[in-house]
Amino acid sequence: GDSVTQMEGPVTLSEEAFLTINCTYTATGYPSLFWYVQYPGEGLQLLLKATKADDKGSNKGFEATYRKETTSFHLEKGSVQVSDSAVYFCALIKTGTASKLTFGTGTRLQVTL
């Protein structure tokens, strides 16, 4: 079945450091890929998405590129802020089924001053 694998956390960085959170997926066909962020006590917010190979999703300084050859969708940000501290989830949805998101286990990011 479909699956998403994320790097284990927590990831602890100093403010202004470079962030990479790795995400790889297993799926048949051509899934759409997403990054969601969850702040403490809240639901999930869509951070960015990509729907086909080589697409780059970007939002609020975060970027991720859909790499079909390596089945990856790594999240990056050039300079993190304390306010970026949250849990980040990589997810996929299969084109055609359009009804079920498959999530990774989440990666907690802690940014310190």
Added chain:
Amino acid sequence: KAGVTQTPRYLIKTRGQQVTLSCSPISGHRSVSWYQQTPGQGLQFLFEYFSETQRNKGNFPGRFSGRQFSNSRSEMNVSTLELGDSALYLCASSTGQGDGYTFGSGTRLTVV
């Protein structure tokens, strides 16, 4: 544009009871999905409704059920609650075309 609204935000129930959670999707969204989030199992898909029909179902026991009304609002019901049902229940709405989901803030259910 109003977001996805889930009620109540917090709920405490006793083992054996049943509970109903409510979700109002974004206006115009016809798809509503439900997810259970726990520290041990992460985010798990419960079911999805589209235009009042269950379109997909996850691997949960029959104690978990749902429905969708003609105005796209959805409810999920859990009967005979167990301690392991304690979780954050998240509702998400979309157009149903695979373009991503907007999540509500969730209902935190505690079973004691």
